[in-house]
Amino acid sequence: MNLFDGYKNLDNTYDELCENGRARVEFERVTASLGNKSLEEFARCQSLAELALLNQGVTFSVYADSHGTEKIFPFCLVPRIISANDWTLLEAGITQRVKALELFIDDLYTEQRIIKDNAVPADLVLGAKHFMPQLKGLKPPGGVRIHISGIDLIRSPDGVFRVLEDNLRTPSGVSYVLENRRLSKRVIPDALDAARVHTVDHYPARLASALRSVAPTASADPCIVVLTPGPYNSAYFEHSYLARTMGLELVQAADLFVDDDSVYVRTTRGPRKVDVIYRRTDEAYLDPEVFRPDSMLGVRGLMRAYAKGTVALANAPGNGVADDKAVYPFVPDIVRYYLGEEAKLAQVPTYVCLRDDDRKYVLENLDKLVVKAVDEAGGYGMLMGPSSSAAERAEFRERIIASPRRYIAQPRVELSTCPT
The missing domain is CATH 3.40.50.11290 (Rossmann fold)
Structure with missing residues (x-):
């Protein structure tokens, strides 16, 4: 009996490893290796991994959690694997995106050509909370502004990778990637060997x-x-x-x-x-x-x-203007303006509440949309419309009307899944 027997992916989602209960062809060796474990052995390996994380202090904090802020980083034995073909696409798309955003930020703090050419809305960009006019004319040593980027990606039900947001100020999280891989090599070495994964060390x-x-x-x-x-x-x-x-x-x-x-x-x-x-x-x-x-x-x-x-x-101070969520819908325009290319990575359709038509649609469809404050992160300042109460929607309606520049909205996207 294989551990994955009977596994079924959810409807209307893309499952990373399986399709219709069977491993995707490129991951068959991985699921075969893991599938040979009994439930008891699988559970024992999971417990050992969690104990190792606890002993090594691999934690993060959730300030709003009333049950305590310090949390052990979640770990799952079943790896999420990105195929070589997908990685090639992602690498090219992220490289293109960050290159264009680097040029965009540098332009905003120097000549502002993109504003003068009306390629992006001036009021929206220059009104961003993290645009810092006091830094105008200041060139960073080394000429680089985005040294480290954190581009959040999701895979939608159609199997397409999409950029969800850009993090260009103080991106965080890579240490957990490194620890996750190190731990995986200890507890499921056969599965990683079967996958022939690239190193992250x-x-x-x-x-x-x-x-x-x-x-x-x-x-x-x-x-x-x-x-x-x-x-x-x-x-x-x-x-x-x-x-x-x-x-x-x-x-x-x-x-x-x-x-x-x-x-x-x-x-x-x-x-x-x-x-x-x-x-x-x-x-x-x-x-x-x-x-x-x-x-x-x-x-x-x-x-x-x-x-x-x-x-x-x-990273350089002032980068936050480019990871403002109201600027996000214009990144394909930014890529086109500076690089003369079409964006290689797709995005999530986005309504900017500063625009009259967009705001009208958002206010009429709050129960269907995810509303986000443009200057918040980590889930703060967000309304999950489909699961929200009438009172929550009424509160956000007032917020949007009072400060339309501060909010954008997107359709809810079902995230991809993975056996766990």
Whole structure:
């Protein structure tokens, strides 16, 4: 008996591994390897994996959860596998998308050609919460603004990968990918061998190389630090994990200071000049001289040093204008404008409530749509229309009418599934 016998994928969804109860051809060896396990053996492996995650402190925080904020990262023995053909498409599409967004952000803070040419709505772009006019004319050291991107992808019921949103400020989550793979190799090595998966172990080295490449001055050993808000941040595990695996210092704001428009880190051997800061602190808290004056998480004078070109920040402040959810529908136009190409990746149809016709449709169909605040993430500021109450819809109706620029809406998309 095979462990997957009797498994049926849900109606109106795309199942990643199976179709009509049978493994997709490219994954037959994986399901055959896992399928030889008994339910008891499968459950034992799952328990061992969860215990390993607990012992190693692989956690994240959910601040709004009344049952406690610290959570063990979810792990499933059945891997979600992306075929080589799909990966080739995704790699090309994401590369194209990030290249266009890099040009878009640089243009917005310099010449604003895309605005002058009316290729995107000026009021919508320049009215984005995370557009920072005080950074206009400021060129980042190394000339790069998007050092790390987090492009959220889903697969719709038709089997097509679609971009759900772009994360270009402080993308998070890669450490869990690395830990998941490391753990999978321990508990289901045969299945991974059968799948012949590409390694992900090189990620920390490649990230460190990317950070070294933007150091303002040529040096065989630039000083690079990872700036964290501290151990109470939801992604602190990732901050410490990446610092450790890259061989970099993990610092907090109190460890840094600015002198003569250069940033220094305090060490036991005395101050050392910092060349690159991989910041995991939200830009609103980076420097109380420029952003929030009450910030206890930032370094006073940091933006002066950045403007002088003595330190590089990854990612660059101001990137949030391009991951605004109201800008998202225009990314295909942005790709076309800067690259002269059609976007390789599909998107989810989106209604921008700032537009009169879109807003009218959204208000008339709140029970069918997913409404999102353009400047929120992680599920905050969202209405799941099909499962919402009349009171919730009434509340969101008032919110949209009061602040239409702040909301977009999308049809509900059934996400792909996987045996678990």
